[in-house]
Amino acid sequence: MSTATIAKPKSGQPGKGGRRMSLPVLLLVIAGVLILTSVVRLITGADGITSTGQMSTALRAAVPIGLAGLGGLWAERAGVVNIGLEGMMILGTWFGAWAGYQWGxxxxVVFGIVGGALGAVLHAIATVTFKVNHIVSGVALNILALGVTRYLSKFTFEGAPQGSSKQSPPIDSLGTFDIPGLSSGLETLNDKHWFLVSDLAGLVGGLITNLSPLTVVAVALVPATWYVLWRTSFGLRLRSCGENPVAAESLGVNVYKYKYIAxxxxxxxxxLGGAFLSIVASNVYLDGQTAGRGYIGLAAMIFGNWMPGGLALGAGLFGYTDSLNLRGGATNVHALILLIAILLVAGVAYLAWRKKYVPAAITAAVSALMFIWYVSTDDVPNQVVTATPYVVTLLVLSLSAQRLRMxxxxxxxYRKGQGK
Incomplete structure (x- = not known):
């Protein structure tokens, strides 16, 4: 029997997630959102929502979220829920800063990866070997990582120049680069504020301006993950452990080994995401630096339906909302309220077309409230700006929950031999 039968779904059981959105439809949706964003920019005058600087900041904010999401994807495709991503990121920030300060x-970066992997070993021992509840183990790891790094900081950073018990000394930069000629040309085009053209220039320009080498590595890991998990026999065996470990074991797959590896x-x-935060994003380690990005990365993975491409889109969305906070975007968030209200109107039309009248009515009411909020205010409080990434995370998960298949x-x- 071929191992390809392991992951083959039964006929008539497409899964709870329903049909996947085809690439042409996805591209049309993205194009529609870009056009609406350009319209909102012209109406509100909030040119910053599609500026090159905003998009560059969004990419930098999306990288640690995307890396955490990729980590969750590997673990959950092998059948292990990894709530401990936050703790592993915390270990990555501390080990990355500690080694980066001393040796470059x-x-x-290497020590950040090792630090996260050490936390993962603890999670694997607890969940795979001792069958501890995955959620309990992950939460315990998050608490442990926070306490351990705070304890170690007192002995390593407190007496160092420009360091303290809550902050490391500055770390040398990895450097940044632009695409010669193209980056400056797109920024000039973006500054003209033309309809759609300038918005596209800002989007593309932000992806190729002020790039860190580690950003390029992180982006390349998305297609690399897809190839390994969906185009190799190793990936097939690993995914079989998350779909049907009993069947996988019957075909000779060492389920424990693949779960540990994942x-x-x-x-x-x-x-690696944690090291990015302490080395690239801020060039110092700070206590509480991850700020829940491990959980947001897990949300991006769920939003992406446990697929690398969808995960990347989710990380980009959450990174963009995070960048509004980083760049002092009270005006931009005010414009975002109008964009959300318009998108909700489109959602009402879609739900009515699907004859889901009750959800359509609720969505229409929320859309009306968003319009009223936008019209009745000229700005939004800073507290709303700060909370925007987390609110968007909750909204996206609640709206996409019906199309997911874990x-x-x-x-x-899982216990070895339980299928016998």
Whole structure:
């Protein structure tokens, strides 16, 4: 029997997630959102929502979220829920800063990966070997990582120049680069504020301006993950452990080994995201630096339906909303309220077309409230700006929950030979 039968879904059981959105439809949706964004920019005068600087900041904010999401994807495709991504990121920030301060930023990147992987080993031992509840283990790891890094900081950073018990000394930069000629040309085009053209220039320009080498590595890991998990026999065996470990074992797959490998890789990705925060995003380690990005990365993975491409879109969305806060975007968030209200109107039309009249009525009411909020105010409080990434996370998950399909054995305990 071919191992390809492991992951083959039964006929007539497409899964709870329903049909996947085809690429042409997805591209049309993205194009529609870009056009609406351009219209909103012209109406509100909030040119910053599609500026090159805004998009560049959004990419930088999306990278640690995306890396955490990739870590969650590897673990959950093997059947292990990884709530401990936040703790693994915390370990990555501390180990990355500690090694980066002493031996250089690239060494810090390596140690950040190792730090996250060490946390993942603890999670794998607890969940795979001792069958501890995955949620309990992940939460415990988050608490442990926070306490350990605070304890270690007192001995390593407190007496160092420009360091303290809550902050590391500055770390040397990895450097940044632009695409010669193209970056400056797109920024000039963006500054003209033309309809749609300038918005596209800002989007593309932000992706190729002020790039860190680690950003390029992180982006390349998305297609690399897709290729390994969906185009190799190793990936097939790993995914089979998250779909049907009993069937996988009957075909000779060492389920425990693949779960351990997946969780350790998961921790390495999360640790890399943490190292990005302390080495690239701010060039110092700060207590509480992750700020819940591990959880947001997990949300991006769920939003992406446990697929790398969807995960990247989710990370980009959450990174963009986070960038509004980083760039002092009270005016931009006010414009975003109008954009959300218009998108909700489109959602009402879609739900009515699907004959889901009650959800359509609720969505229409929310849309009306958003319009009233926009018209009745000229600005938004700073507290709303700060909370925007987390609110968007909750909204996106609640709206996309009906189309999701997690791996069938995700989070379920497995014992060797249980199928006999």
């Amino acid at each position: 930023p690239w060494t810090g 969780v350790i890789i998961s921790g390495g990705f999360a640790g 791996p069938k054995a995700d989070g379920l305990p």
